[in-house]
Amino acid sequence: MTGPLDGGPGGRDRKGQPASPRIPGPRQAADDMAPGRHERTLPPEPRDQSEDRAANRDRDRDQSENRAANRDREREDRSAAQATDRDQSHDQDRVRAQSQDQSEAQGRDQDQGRAQGRDRSEGPDRGQGPDRGQGPDRGQGPDEPSASAGKLPHSVLASLLGAWALAACSAEETALVEDHLTECAPCADEALRLRDAVGLLHTDRSLDLDPLLRSRVLESCLGRRPARIPVPAWSAPYDAETARLDALLRDIGDGEWHAPVRLRWFEEERPVSRRTTVAGVIDHLMTVDGLVAGALGLDDPLGDGAPDDPTDRTEIHWRTAKSPPTRAVHEPWREQSHALIRTVSFAGRGVAELSVSYGDFFALPLRDALLDRAFECWVHGTDIAEAVDYPYEPPSGAHLHRMVDLAARVLPSAIATRRRNGLAGPARDLVTAGSPGRSLRLEVEGAGGGSWYIALDSPAALGSPERSVGQVALDAVEFCQLVAGHVTPEEAAAGQDGDREAIRDVLSAAASMSRL
Amino acid sequence: MAKDTPPRWDRRMQQRLARGEAAALGELYDRFAPLVHSLANRVLDDSDAADRVTREVFAHVWDNPGTYDPKQGSMRSWVAGITRRTAIRRFRQTEAAAYEANGEGTAEELAELEEKIRRASAAARADYIVGSMPAPLWAALELAYFRRRNYRQAAADLGVTEDEARRRLRLGLQLLSTAGTHAADGTSPPGNGRSL
Numbered sequence: 001m002t003g004p005l006d007g008g009p010g011g012r013d014r015k016g017q018p019a020s021p022r023i024p025g026p027r028q029a030a031d032d033m034a035p036g037r038h039e040r041t042l043p044p045e046p047r048d049q050s051e052d053r054a055a056n057r058d059r060d061r062d063q064s065e066n067r068a069a070n071r072d073r074e075r076e077d078r079s080a081a082q083a084t085d086r087d088q089s090h091d092q093d094r095v096r097a098q099s100q101d102q103s104e105a106q107g108r109d110q111d112q113g114r115a116q117g118r119d120r121s122e123g124p125d126r127g128q129g130p131d132r133g134q135g136p137d138r139g140q141g142p143d144e145p146s147a148s149a150g151k152l153p154h155s156v157l158a159s160l161l162g163a164w165a166l167a168a169c170s171a172e173e174t175a176l177v178e179d180h181l182t183e184c185a186p187c188a189d190e191a192l193r194l195r196d197a198v199g200l201l202h203t204d205r206s207l208d209l210d211p212l213l214r215s216r217v218l219e220s221c222l223g224r225r226p227a228r229i230p231v232p233a234w235s236a237p238y239d240a241e242t243a244r245l246d247a248l249l250r251d252i253g254d255g256e257w258h259a260p261v262r263l264r265w266f267e268e269e270r271p272v273s274r275r276t277t278v279a280g281v282i283d284h285l286m287t288v289d290g291l292v293a294g295a296l297g298l299d300d301p302l303g304d305g306a307p308d309d310p311t312d313r314t315e316i317h318w319r320t321a322k323s324p325p326t327r328a329v330h331e332p333w334r335e336q337s338h339a340l341i342r343t344v345s346f347a348g349r350g351v352a353e354l355s356v357s358y359g360d361f362f363a364l365p366l367r368d369a370l371l372d373r374a375f376e377c378w379v380h381g382t383d384i385a386e387a388v389d390y391p392y393e394p395p396s397g398a399h400l401h402r403m404v405d406l407a408a409r410v411l412p413s414a415i416a417t418r419r420r421n422g423l424a425g426p427a428r429d430l431v432t433a434g435s436p437g438r439s440l441r442l443e444v445e446g447a448g449g450g451s452w453y454i455a456l457d458s459p460a461a462l463g464s465p466e467r468s469v470g471q472v473a474l475d476a477v478e479f480c481q482l483v484a485g486h487v488t489p490e491e492a493a494a495g496q497d498g499d500r501e502a503i504r505d506v507l508s509a510a511a512s513m514s515r516l
Numbered sequence: 517m518a519k520d521t522p523p524r525w526d527r528r529m530q531q532r533l534a535r536g537e538a539a540a541l542g543e544l545y546d547r548f549a550p551l552v553h554s555l556a557n558r559v560l561d562d563s564d565a566a567d568r569v570t571r572e573v574f575a576h577v578w579d580n581p582g583t584y585d586p587k588q589g590s591m592r593s594w595v596a597g598i599t600r601r602t603a604i605r606r607f608r609q610t611e612a613a614a615y616e617a618n619g620e621g622t623a624e625e626l627a628e629l630e631e632k633i634r635r636a637s638a639a640a641r642a643d644y645i646v647g648s649m650p651a652p653l654w655a656a657l658e659l660a661y662f663r664r665r666n667y668r669q670a671a672a673d674l675g676v677t678e679d680e681a682r683r684r685l686r687l688g689l690q691l692l693s694t695a696g697t698h699a700a701d702g703t704s705p706p707g708n709g710r711s712l
Binding site (some may be wrong): 159160161162163165166169170190193194196197198200201210213216217218220221222224225226227228229230231239243246247250334338340342345375406504 | 535536538540541542545546549550554556563567569570574578579620638641646658660661665666667670679681682685687688692693696
C-alpha cells in the first residue's frame with residue numbers, strides 16, 4: 001500500500017510521472033466464498049466396506065476430474081454470494097453435494113470391485129499442473145515385457161500386490177495378479193488388506209481449515225497462559241495475512257506455481273499490468289518484505305547495497321534471476337516472514353517507530369511498514385488465488401480497518417505530490433500546520449469501515465468535520481481495491497456529494513498509491 | 517505429511533514454547549494445524565468438532581511443552597498422538613451421549629458403537645502411521661496414490677529399480693494396513709523387517 005512516496009521535488013519519477021505514496025490494494029470482495037470452502041472435497045472414506053471401495057475410488061476419480069469444474073462453480077458461488085445472501089449459496093452447496101452423491105451412485109453401478117480405478121482423491125497436487133486432466137494413463141499402457149510371459153513366479157506376483165492395490169501396474173499385470181489371487185490364499189488375504197489400506201490414505205490438507213481458526217486457537221492458548229514474549233498487536237495483520245497466504249501455497253501443486261498471474265496497478269493515470277507467475281509473485285513479496293527485514297538488521301534477501309525502492313528491488317531481482325522462480329521460493333519467503341514476527345516480538349516497544357525507508361523520499365515507521373506489507377500480502381494473495389481458482393477472503397474487519405486507516409493517513413501526502421506535478425487542483429486555503437484545513441469526508445462502509453476526514457490542501461493540516469467540503473462513500477474492500485490500483489477512480493465512487501474536484505483529487509490520489 | 521522436521525527444529529520449538537514465545541506458537545500452528553485438523557476431522561467427521569479438538573490440542577501443547585520428549589520421536593508424531601487421543605475421547609463422548617439420549621442401548625447398538633469407534637481409531641492410527649512412516653516409503657506411496665504414477669514411473673522419479681518401487685509400495689501399504697488391526701501398536705508389521 002503505502003508505497004514509496006518517491007515523488008516530491010526532484011523525486012524519482014517513473015517514466016516522468018509523479019510518484020506518490022502507495023497504499024495497498026486488495027481486490028476481491030469479501031465475505032463471499034466462505035460457505036463453499038467447507039465442502040470442496042470429500043475425503044476418501046476409510047469406513048466403507050471393502051466391496052464399496054472400488055466404487056469409492058471411482059467417485060474419487062470423478063471428483064478429481066471435476067475439480068476444475070468445481071472450482072469454477074465455487075467462483076460462481078462466490079459472485080452469487082456477493083449478490084445475494086449466504087443462504088442461497090448454501091443451497092448451491094447442497095445441490096452440489098447432491099450431484100456428488102449421484103456421481104457416487106453411478107460409479108458404484110459402473111464398476112464392481114476392480115482395482116483398476118484410479119482412486120486419487122485429493123491429491124496434494126490438486127494443482128495438477130500443466131498436465132492436469134489428462135492423467136497419465138497408467139496401468140493401461142501398451143504393455144510391458146514382464147507381462148507377456150503369461151505366468152509370473154509367485155514372488156514377482158506377490159511383490160506386485162502393493163502396486164496392484166494402488167492401481168499402479170499395467171492392465172496385464174493387474175489381470176495376472178487377479179488370476180493369482182484366485183489360487184493363492186495368502187496373497188488373496190494380503191491383497192484384501194492392502195486394498196483396505198489404500199482407503200486409509202489421505203493428506204492433511206488445510207482446505208477445510210477455516211483461516212479464522214488460527215486467531216481463535218492462538219487467542220485461546222494465550223488466554224490460558226499469557227505469552228512472556230508476546231507478538232506486538234500492530235504486527236498482527238502481517239502475521240495473519242502471511243499465515244493465510246502460506247496456507248494457500250501449501251495447498252497448491254507444483255504446476256500451479258507456474259500459473260500466470262497478472263499484476264495490476266495504476267501508473268501515469270491509467271491502469272497497467274504485468275505478467276508473472278505465482279512463484280514470481282511470492283518472489284516479489286519476499287523481495288519487498290526484505291526492506292523491512294533489512295531495517296530490522298536481518299539479512300536482506302537481495303544482499304547488501306540493494307535499493308530501497310520496492311519496484312526497483314523487484315525489477316532487479318526478476319532481471320538478475322538465473323531461472324524462473326519455482327515453488328522453491330515458498331520456504332524462504334515463509335522463513336523471512338516468521339523471522340520478522342519473531343524479531344519484532346523480541347525487539348521491545350521502541351521498534352514500532354523505527355523508520356523503514358522506501359526510497360529517497362518516503363519512509364514509514366515500522367508499525368505502518370508492516371501493515372503495508374500485510375496489505376500487499378493480501379492483495380497479491382488475492383491475485384494468486386484468482387490465478388489458481390482458490391477461494392480467498394479479505395482480512396478480518398479489524399485488520400481491514402487498520403489498512404484503510406493507513407491509506408487515509410497517507411492520502412494528504414499523495415494529493416500534495418500530485419499537486420506538485422500538476423495533477424491535482426491548486427491548494428485553496430493553506431492553514432498553519434496542525435490547524436483544521438479544508439477536508440473531504442471519506443465514508444468507508446462494511447466490515448473494517450469508518451469515517452475519515454482527508455485534508456485536501458496540505459499534509460500538515462488536520463482533517464476536520466467543520467471544514468468538510470464534500471463526502472465520498474465506498475465499501476472498505478472497494479476502497480482497498482482502488483488503493484491497490486485494481487479499480488479506477490471512476491469506477492470506485494459509489495456515493496458522492498459536494499465538491500467534485502476534491503472528490504476527484506482524493507480518488508485519483510488513492511489510485512496513485514498503487515504500485516507493482 | 518511424513519514431512520520430516522529436523523530434530524533441531526523440534527528441540528528449538530520446544531524451548532521457544534517453554535519460554536512463552538507467542539511467535540513460536542504461531543509457527544507451531546502453521547506447521548501442524550492442517551495435520552491436527554484433518555486428523556480430528558477424520559475421526560469425528562464434523563468440522564466444528566474438529567475445530568474444537570484443534571483448539572484443545574494446541575492449548576495442551578502450549579501449556580505443556582515440557583512433556584515432549586525428543587528422544588521418543590518427532591514433535592510431529594507427538595502432536596499427532598495428542599490429537600488422536602483427544603479426538604477419540606471426544607468421539608466416544610458424543611457417540612455415547614447420542615446413544616444414551618435414545619434410551620437404553622441394545623446389545624446390537626452398543627456393538628455398532630464399538631465398531632464405529634474401532635473404525636475411527638483405525639483412521640486416526642493410519643494418519644499417525646503415515647506421519648511417522650519412513651520418508652522413502654511415503655514418497656513412493658505419494659507418487660502412486662496422489663500423483664497417479666504407475667510403479668515404473670515412480671521408480672524413475674525416485675531413481676530406484678522397479679523392484680524397489682514395488683517393494684516400497686507394498687511395504688508402505690503393509691505398514692498402513694496395521695492401522696486396521698487391533699494388534700496395531702504391538703506387533704511388528706509384516707514386511708520381513710527389511711530396512712530401507
